[in-house]
Structures are given as structure tokens and as C-alpha cells.
Amino acid sequence: MSELSTAVPSSQGVSLWDDAWARLKKNRLALLAATFLILEVLIFFLAPLIAPHSYEVQDLERTMTGPSWRHWFGTDTLGRDLFARVLYGGRVSLTVGILASMVSAIVGVIYGSISGFLGGRWDNLMMRVVDVLYALPFIFLVIILMVYFGRNFMLLFVALGLTQWLTMARIVRGQVLSLRHKEFIEAATVLGIQRKWIIFRHLIPNTLGPVIVYLTLTVPAVILEEAFLSYLGLGIQAPLASWGTLIKEGVDVMDLAPWMLFFPALFLSATLFSLNFLGDGLRDALDPKGAKD
Amino acid sequence: MRLTYLLKRLAVMIPVFFFVVTLVFFMIRFAPGGPFSSEKSVSPAILKNLEMKYHMDEPLVRQYLRYLKDLLKGDLGPSFKHANRTVNEIIAEALPVSVELGLLALMWALVIGITSGGLAALKPNSPFDYIPMTFSLLGICFPTFVVGPILVLIFGVWLEWLPVAGWDTWADRVLPSLTLGFAYAAYISRLTRGGLMEMRVQDFIRTARAKGLTETQILTQHALKGGLLPVISYLGPALAGIITGALVTETIFNIPGLGRFFIESAVNRDYTVVMGTALLFFAHLCL
Numbered sequence: 023m024s025e026l027s028t029a030v031p032s033s034q035g036v037s038l039w040d041d042a043w044a045r046l047k048k049n050r051l052a053l054l055a056a057t058f059l060i061l062e063v064l065i066f067f068l069a070p071l072i073a074p075h076s077y078e079v080q081d082l083e084r085t086m087t088g089p090s091w092r093h094w095f096g097t098d099t100l101g102r103d104l105f106a107r108v109l110y111g112g113r114v115s116l117t118v119g120i121l122a123s124m125v126s127a128i129v130g131v132i133y134g135s136i137s138g139f140l141g142g143r144w145d146n147l148m149m150r151v152v153d154v155l156y157a158l159p160f161i162f163l164v165i166i167l168m169v170y171f172g173r174n175f176m177l178l179f180v181a182l183g184l185t186q187w188l189t190m191a192r193i194v195r196g197q198v199l200s201l202r203h204k205e206f207i208e209a210a211t212v213l214g215i216q217r218k219w220i221i222f223r224h225l226i227p228n229t230l231g232p233v234i235v236y237l238t239l240t241v242p243a244v245i246l247e248e249a250f251l252s253y254l255g256l257g258i259q260a261p262l263a264s265w266g267t268l269i270k271e272g273v274d275v276m277d278l279a280p281w282m283l284f285f286p287a288l289f290l291s292a293t294l295f296s297l298n299f300l301g302d303g304l305r306d307a308l309d310p311k312g313a314k315d
Numbered sequence: 316m317r318l319t320y321l322l323k324r325l326a327v328m329i330p331v332f333f334f335v336v337t338l339v340f341f342m343i344r345f346a347p348g349g350p351f352s353s354e355k356s357v358s359p360a361i362l363k364n365l366e367m368k369y370h371m372d373e374p375l376v377r378q379y380l381r382y383l384k385d386l387l388k389g390d391l392g393p394s395f396k397h398a399n400r401t402v403n404e405i406i407a408e409a410l411p412v413s414v415e416l417g418l419l420a421l422m423w424a425l426v427i428g429i430t431s432g433g434l435a436a437l438k439p440n441s442p443f444d445y446i447p448m449t450f451s452l453l454g455i456c457f458p459t460f461v462v463g464p465i466l467v468l469i470f471g472v473w474l475e476w477l478p479v480a481g482w483d484t485w486a487d488r489v490l491p492s493l494t495l496g497f498a499y500a501a502y503i504s505r506l507t508r509g510g511l512m513e514m515r516v517q518d519f520i521r522t523a524r525a526k527g528l529t530e531t532q533i534l535t536q537h538a539l540k541g542g543l544l545p546v547i548s549y550l551g552p553a554l555a556g557i558i559t560g561a562l563v564t565e566t567i568f569n570i571p572g573l574g575r576f577f578i579e580s581a582v583n584r585d586y587t588v589v590m591g592t593a594l595l596f597f598a599h600l601c602l
Contacts, residue, residue, distance in 0.1 A: 154331050161559055162577075162593050166342060169581045246458055253460045253563060254578055266460075273464040273567070277472045287461045295456040 042231070045307040052303020055296035062293065066113040075103035077110040077263070089281055096281045098271060107263055108285050114264040115290070118179050119245040125183025126244075127237050130190025135221050135229065137191070138198030149195065152188050160185035161247065168256040178257065182244050193236055197229040231308040238301035242294045249290060265290040335597050336386065336590075340379055343586055382590075391591035395584075402591035405576060410595070412482060413572035416492055416564065417557050423496030424503055424553065429546065431500075432507025436542070437534055439512065447504055454501020459560050463494040463567040480569040491568040495560050499553045503546050510542035517541075558599055 046052060065072060075081070075093070080100050089096045095104035137148040164181045171177055201207060202225065210220050245265075251257040252266025263271075265286045272283030385392055391402035431447035438444060454462075470490060471479035481487045514520060515538065523533045562574035569575075573592050580588035 150327075154327060161562075162596055163339075163342075165562075165578070165581060166339060166589065166593070169584075249458060250460065250563060254566060255582075269460060269464075273460070276464055276468050280468070283461075283464060283468075287457075287465075290458070291453075291456045291461065294458075295452075298456070 042304075042307040046303055049303040049306065051299050052307075055299040055303070058292070058296045059300065062112065062296075063116065066109055066116060069106070069109040069113060073103070073106035073109050075106050077102060077106040079103075088279070095285045096279065098282055099275060099279075104268075104282065104285060107268060108265075108289055111263045111265045111268050111286060112289055112293070114258055114262060115245050115248060115266070116293075118175075118182065118248045118258075118264065119241040122179040122183035122244040122248075123186065123237055123240040125180055126186035126190055126240055127233060129184065130187035131194050131226060131229070131233060133187065134191035134194030135198045135225050138195040139202055139217070139221050139225060141199070141202070145195070145199075149192075152191055156188055161250075164247075164251065165254070165256060168251060175258070178248070178251075179244075182247055185247070186240050186244060190233070190236055190240070193232050194226075194229050197232060198225050201225055201228055235301060235305045235308055238297060238304055242297040242301075245290070245297075246294060332594075332597065336383070336594065337379070339590060339593055340382060341375075343584075343589060344375055344378075386594075391594075392587040394580075394588050395586060402587050405588060406573070406591055406595060409571060409573045409576050409592075412570060413561055413565070413574065415488070416495065416561060416570065416572060417554070419488055419492035420495035420499070420557050420560075420564075421550075421554065423493055424499035425546075427496070427500040428503025429507050429543070432504040433511065433534060433539070435504070435508045436511035436515070436538075437530060444508075448508070451501035451504040454498050454504075457498075459494060459498065460563050460567065462497050463490075463564060466490050466494055467567070482568075482570045482572075487568075491564050491570060494567070495557060495564045498560070499557065503549065503553070506545045506549055507542065510545045511538050514538040514542045558596060 080102055081093075081097060087093060087097050093103050093105065095108060098104055098107065133148065133152075137145045140148075164185060167177065167181050207220060207224060210224055215223075248257055248264060249266030249269065252264045253270045255270070257266055258264045268286035269283060269290065272279070272286060276283045382392065389403075391406070394400045394402055394405060431450070435444040435447050467479045467490060470477045477490050478484075478487050479490070511534070520533060520537060523537050528536070561572060562578060564570070565572040565574040566578060573595065576588060577592040577596070579585075580592065
């Protein structure tokens with residue numbers, strides 16, 4: 023990630039966002055993706071009002087029926103309404119995705135900004151640690167964690183978040199390195215402001231652009247990882263479901279009830295697709311000169 | 316230069332490897348449950364004998380040191396669940412399967428990716444461009460565990476062309492490797508197209524065109540060399556991704572590879588097999 027073209031003093035900071043918004047508005051694909059995501063979030067969180075059936079009530083007379091007026095997306099092997107299950111599954115998947123990304127952002131931003139701000143030997147050491155951690159396949163550790171410590175929700179998103187903070191730390195560190203010799207930081211130092219306040223009040227807010235971009239790209243990565251775990255039977259536990267568990271259930275009976283695979287897979291893919299497009303669009307908007315990654 | 320770099324890397328990786336060994340070892344030991352806490356109740360006497368056989372009665376630190384000592388000798392210990400089999404034997408059986416699957420997947424990824432990316436770059440903004448690019452977009456958004464089942468449904472269940480599970484004949488290898496390679500084919504296709512498009516405007520390509528070479532000749536003889544650089548630098552991450560992706564692919568297609576053993580033994584709390592397979596994965600990814 024190269025430095026932002028607009029490393030402006032914070033008094034003019036607004037113009038960066040206006041600029042970015044103007045550029046984003048021109049990117050129709052990114053706007054479409056954003057609209058889709060907002061709609062999706064609304065539908066998911068209003069799920070109890072929208073879904074005509076509960077996600078756990080079984081309609082035993084209609085198990086594995088195809089899409090119909092009564093059950094829009096059909097029913098699953100236990101006669102549960104698939105439409106409701108996809109909505110609630112999306113709620114779980116998105117929640118895990120967003121919370122885990124938040125965890126990764128918090129850890130990454132703090133680590134990266136401290137490393138960049140201290141500079142010199144400390145920076146070197148802290149970045150070597152990141153390099154080494156890059157080589158570890160965290161997903162194996164997460165699998166072991168999930169198996170041995172039970173599949174609780176908290177653990178799931180903390181573990182997933184901890185697999186994703188490394189790139190964030192690198193990005194933020196790069197930003198901070200380029201900012202720390204700017205006049206406004208020197209001014210703050212001269213004024214005798216404590217180091218931790220310089221980091222939190224002056225440096226971190228100025229790295230927000232790239233952080234938001236990368237955050238948008240982390241959410242789909244985490245959703246995918248969660249789905250991967252759930253597919254292996256190590257994620258969310260019944261009666262709750264995520265898209266990963268729904269896809270797994272769908273795969274088991276796909277020759278008899280293809281809709282059980284189709285709808286969750288459709289939603290998962292559309293969401294991943296939109297998040298990736300929005301992320302790309304935001305990157306172009308916030309960092310027009312920026313490098314590809 | 317190259318040698319010092321390798322040595323440096325190795326010097327960093329050895330402590331990291333030991334850190335991982337230690338972490339995984341204590342993580343799985345401190346977790347509740349054990350390999351012998353199963354549904355059927357075993358009499359205390361038998362349990363005691365079992366624990367003695369596997370040195371489970373010793374203090375944890377002793378067990379850890381014993382494990383390290385054996386590890387240095389290359390011995391990963393006996394399996395807790397597969398009676399009379401050592402982890403080394405299990406790995407010796409499963410590793411070739413996983414390596415074959417991974418290499419086949421990589422081959423698919425390269426062949427499909429470079430051909431479609433090349434075609435797209437040769438005729439930009441034509442159906443040759445749009446169709447592969449749409450596919451590669453799909454490839455990036457559809458995870459392995461969706462692609463795999465869909466391929467099984469189409470080619471295995473509806474058309475009945477290919478077997479849906481197992482690992483005996485060559486036909487068994489087609490669907491799993493294709494599934495695993497699909498996402499990477501998609502990405503490589505985009506990289507190839509991007510790399511080649513960048514080459515098209517270079518001076519030496521203009522010279523080649525001025526010499527009167529056809530577009531195809533320019534592509535294969537001149538542009539590919541430079542245009543494939545991004546693909547080559549992507550091979551490392553791709554291989555790492557394929558190793559992780561194999562976990563799911565092996566589960567979908569019921570292939571007796573390392574990934575399946577890892578998951579199976581993690582669920583069964585077969586400590587030594589989990590350790591052995593996990594360490595093997597770590598070692599692969601570190602290199």
C-alpha cells in the first residue's frame with residue numbers, strides 16, 4: 023500500500039471524504055454492490071418480521087418440499103422453512119464476518135501504529151514477528167481450537183479475527199511511517215502531547231482510509247473462513263445455522279433437493295461478490311494513486 | 316547470496332517450528348476430553364493400561380519432552396485410535412495422495428488459467444475475453460465447497476460421466492483436482508490477462524509487430540515471458556491455498572489424504588495424528 027495522496031492536515035480532512043464519495047458515485051458496480059449489501063443487512067436484521075415462519079419450527083407434513091407459496095425457498099430435511107433459515111444464517115454469517123473483522127482491525131491498527139511510530143529497532147522487531155506469523159497457517163490452529171474448546175460464538179470470531187490482523191498491521195504501519203514526520207505530528211510533539219495520545223488522536227484517524235478499504239475486504243475473507251469451518255462441522259452449532267452449515271446440509275441431499283444447496287450458495291456468493299466489489303471500489307475512491315494491494 | 320538467504324530463513328523457521336510444536340501440544344492437552352473418553356465406558360483397569368501404553372500417566376512435561384525427543388528422530392509416535400499403526404505409517408500412506416491431488420490441481424490451474432487468460436489478452440473485448448473473464452469472476456466468488464458439489468451434481472449424478480468419490484482410477488482424480496484448482500485457475504487467468512495486456516504496449520512488442528510477426532507469434536514468443544511474471548510470483552500463495560483447500564476437497568470426495576486424516580483425528584482426539592499431520596502442513600507452508 024503506498025501512502026495516501028492526501029496526507030493533509032486534519033482540518034482539511036473532510037475534502038478527502040467528499041472527494042472519495044464523488045469518485046465512488048461514478049463506480050456503478052460498487053454502488054450496486056453497496057445497495058445490495060445495505061438491503062441485505064436490513065432484511066437480515068428484520069428477519070423476524072419478514073420471514074413468515076420460524077427458522078427452527080418443523081413442518082413435519084412438508085419435509086424437503088421444493089419452493090412454493092407457503093415456503094418460498096422450500097423446506098429442509100426436517101421440514102424447516104429454508105427462507106427463514108437462509109435469512110437467519112445470513113445474520114450469523116455477517117455478524118461473525120463483521121465482528122471478526124473488527125477484532126482484526128483493532129489488533130492490526132494498534133500493533134501497526136505502535137510499530138510505525140516507534141520506528142527503528144522496535145519497528146524492525148515487530149515487523150519480523152509479523153513476517154514469521156505470516157508463514158503460519160492459522161486455519162489449522164483455528165480448527166484445533168474449535169475442536170477442543172467447543173464451538174462457542176465468542177471464540178469463533180476472536181479466533182477468526184486473529185487470523186486476519188497481519189496485513190492490517192502492515193498497512194497501518196506503512197501509513198504511520200509516512201505520517202510521523204509530517205508537520206502536524208511534529209507540532210504535537212513540540213506541544214508536549216503524550217506519545218499514546220499522538221498515536222490515538224493524530225496518527226490513527228489519519229490512517230482510516232486504507233483501514234476501511236482493507237476492512238471491507240476482510241469481511242468476505244472471514245465469512246468464507248467461517249463457512250469453511252461450518253462446512254467441516256466445526257462452526258456454528260444447531261439450531262442456529264450459518265450459510266456454511268446450510269450449504270453442508272444442502273450438499274448432503276443435493277440430488278434430491280437441489281434448492282437446499284442453491285439458495286444458501288446463491289446468497290453466500292452474492293454477498294462475497296458484493297463485498298469484494300465494494301472493497302475494490304472504495305480502494306479506487308479513497309486511494310486513486312494506490313497500488314493494487 | 317541465495318544460500319545465505321535460505322540459511323537465514325531456515326534459522327528463523329526452526330524456532331518458529333518449535334514454538335508451533337509446543338503451542339499445539341499444550342493446546343490439545345489442556346483441552347477437555349481425551350482419546351479414551353468415548354461413549355462406551357472402559358473399566359478403570361483397562362483405562363490405566365491404555366494410559367500406560369501411551370505414557371499418558373506421566374506428567375505433561377515429561378510427555379512433551381518425550382515427544383520432542385521422538386520428533387527429532389523423525390518418529391511421530393503411535394496413533395491412539397488406529398490400533399497398531401504409527402503416525403508415520405498413516406502419513407506415508409496419505410501424503411502421496413495429497414501431493415498428487417495438489418499437483419494435479421495446480422496443473423489444472425496453470426493450464427486453464429494461462430490458456431484462457433492468453434486467449435482473452437489476444438482478443439480483448441470479444442467473446443474470447445468476456446467468457447473466460449466471467450468464469451474467473453465466478454471462480455473467485457464461489458468457494459471450493461460450492462464448486463465441488465455442483466461439479467459432482469452435474470458430472471457425477473446427472474450425466475454420470477465421472478465417479479463422485481474414491482481414489483482408485485484416473486477418473487476418480489478428475490473432479491477433485493478440478494474442484495481444487497478452479498479458484499486458482501480463475502485467479503491465474505486474470506493475472507495472465509493483466510500481465511499480457513501490460514506487455515502489449517511495451518516497445519519491444521511494437522518492434523516485433525513492425526518486423527511483421529503475427530499477433531499469435533508475438534504472444535507466444537515475446538509477450539508470454541514477461542507477462543507471466545505475476546503468475547509465477549503467485550505460485551507460492553497458490554500452493555499454500557491449495558494445501559488448505561485440500562481439507563475440504565478431501566472431505567467432499569472422500570479421499571484418503573492428509574487433510575481428511577487431520578480433521579478426522581482432530582474430532583476423535585487422536586493426539587499424535589493431529590500433531591503429526593498439523594506439523595507436516597506447517598513444515599510444508601514454511602518452505
